[in-house]
Every structure is written in C-alpha cells, then in structure tokens.
Amino acid sequence: MGKTEVERYTGVDEVEVPSAKWGWSAENPRVLHFIGIFSAVLLLLMTHGNHVGHVEDLFLIIFAVLILGIVARDWIARSRGWYR
Template identity: 65%
Template structure:
C-alpha cells in the first residue's frame, strides 16, 4: 500500500548543502529588516558633520527614508507569511 505522507520540498537539497538541515540556507527577512533600520539610522547620523553645504544632507535624508520605506514594505509583506 502506498504511503499517504506528503514529502516536503524546501528548495535546497541537503546533499548539496549540508547546513540546510539547520535552516542556514534560507534568507532571514527579520535580520534584513533590522540591518535596514540600522543602516537608515547611520545615514541620518551622518548628517551631523563639518560640511558647509546641505546638499549632502538632502541625499542622506532621502536615502534613509527610502531605506525605511523598503523596510516597512518588507515588514508589511512578511508579517503574515507563515499563515498563508
């Protein structure tokens, strides 16, 4: 009689990547989000400096807010990923 169990495929073959058994071969969106927040805060901290013009500040602020927007979008898309 045939088995009724479904074999799950994670996309990573354990023979090719031995660390896949521990889950190390997948991307970690939570770690990427934390890194994005720290990078955005670092960009905002770089606005405090000894430069005369403020053109650099505008680029740093826009870059930080684009990064925060990407992190917010990533958080919104991944917040219920486990339940879908």
C-alpha cells in the same frame, strides 16, 4: 534491505547549500529589517558633521527614507501574507 525511515526533504539541495543540513538555508526577515533600520539610522547620523553645503544632507535623508520605505513595505507584505 531498505530503510524504514523517511528522509526529510526541505526543498533545498544540500550539495549546493551545505548549511541546509543545519536549517540555515532561508533568509531571516528580522535580521534584514534590523540591518535596514540600523543603516538608515547611521545615514541620518551622518548628517551631523562639519560640511558646509547641505546637498550631502539631502542625499543622506533621501537614501535613509528610501531604505525605511523598503523595510516598511517588506514588513507590511510579510504580515499580510503577500509573500513568505
């Protein structure tokens, strides 16, 4: 006799992604945004140091602004529904 229950299909094969059984198969944008902002702040904190040249500061600031730009673009795109 067949089952009367309908199996839930999440679109993810549980053999390939074992954590899909618990519902952890998708990325969490809030965590990714937090990690991006945290890493940009760490890069900006590294500008305070005992180095003589300021070329290092320029690269740290450029990479921090680049990370914050990527986070801002992703945040805006998700809020406007450009992608989920």
